[in-house]
Amino acid sequence: MAVRRDRRERRTPRERRAAAETFPARMKKRLHRARIGLRKSGVDYFRGDGSDWVALAALLLTVPVITVCTIVNPVWFSPSVLVLPIVAGGLLLRPSSLLGLYAASAAALIVESARLGPYTEGPARVTPGTVLTVAACGFFGLLIAQFRSRVGVPWRGGGTMLFDLRERIRVQSKLPKLPRGWHREMALRPAGGQSFSGDFVVAARTNGGRTLEVVLTDVSGKGMDAGSRALLLSGAFGGLLGSLPPHAFLPAANGYLLRQDWDEGFATSIHLVLDLETGDYELLSAGHLPALQLSAGTGRWEEKAGEGPLLGVYDGAQFDPVKGSLRPGDVLMLFTDGIVETADRDIGEGIDRLTGEADRYVAGGFHGAAWHLIEAVAKDVNDDRALLLLCRDA
Secondary structure, three states, rough: OOOHHHHHHHHOOHHHHHOOOOHHHHHHHHHHHHHHHHHHHHHHHHHOOOOOOOHHHHHHHHHHHHHHHHHHHOOOHHHHHHHHHHHHHHOOOOHHHHHHHHHHHHHHHHHHHHHHHOOOOOOOOOHHHHHHEEEEEEEHHHHHHHHHHHOOOOOOHHHHHHHHHHHHHHHHHHOOOOOOEEEEEEEEEEEHOOOOOOEEEEEEOOOOEEEEEEEEEEEEOOOHHHHHHHHHHHHHHHOOOOOOOHHHHHHHHHHHHHHOOOOOEEEEEEEEEEEEEOOOOEEEEEEEOOEEOEEEEEEEEEEOEEOOOHHHOOOOOOOOOOEOOOOOOEEEEEEEEHHHEOOEEHHHHHHHHHHEEHHHHOOOOOOHHHHHHHHHOOOOOOOOEEEEEEEEEE
């Protein structure tokens, strides 16, 4: 091995080029390029950036295979089996490529009809119902392909993108870790069991970690209808939170919402600014429901409501805070209207029911209580629901 290595090192540049131009060396290079190109094409295809010629070729090959099987054994392979490549084409191909697949399928139906004979001679024939079924599947497949082409999100990446958006909302709704002596938990339940909600939370520890700022927002609408706007606002509010003084947050959020010029562009929001060392806090509200504070000394719940209009209604709105303090054993609860308001129950009755259920956790503590409170008070409500608990340990 050492002698062979020395011989390679003593080769002249011309001998090295000649060795590189041999047939095995050229084949090795070509195989390497083909492998790299195939891998790149596969990655681009599954990302939705590459050509769909591979899928088109595969589906075009299935059409004659299905046709032959139908002619040989029409009982097990009926002519309507052609809907399978058509449905797959609606998910995989672009509209221009889809037309080529439809032409091949139409030609296959003509061949099957000619070889199998008139449909009046038996059930395993190309009947008018078969033609209508294949045509209907092709029509809906073309609609799906054109919708994907217009949106610009391929089916291969659409589900991944929605999953990523959902996870980003959940990450943004996580509350920061609090120092010893404090407990926090958040429960969020979208309307109809969907993955996207019009309610969201953004939170941050500011002032060197001494202050906790939490913003609970309820966007107009519910579920998927409000989910896209909630995602946009949660990103914007998360950027504003901590970058502005606490009293400037809601005016800035109101201006941002007004600039969007949405038809259904209002939202309610409540902003909590809590000093984690003293327990003193301020609540600023933009048309949101009041917070509820449990006093450990009296065992009673008290409403804490700031004053301010809805976000996105008019410019120059003012938001007046309400102040309070969380002593050891006290609990502060923020929530959205989906928990306390229904068609057959007003807000006052809903708040009474919420506080009545919350009293069950006073003796044993509120650890794990947020989700159970939603289950007990508003389990089957067709609206977005969010509840936040902040407890100062006794």
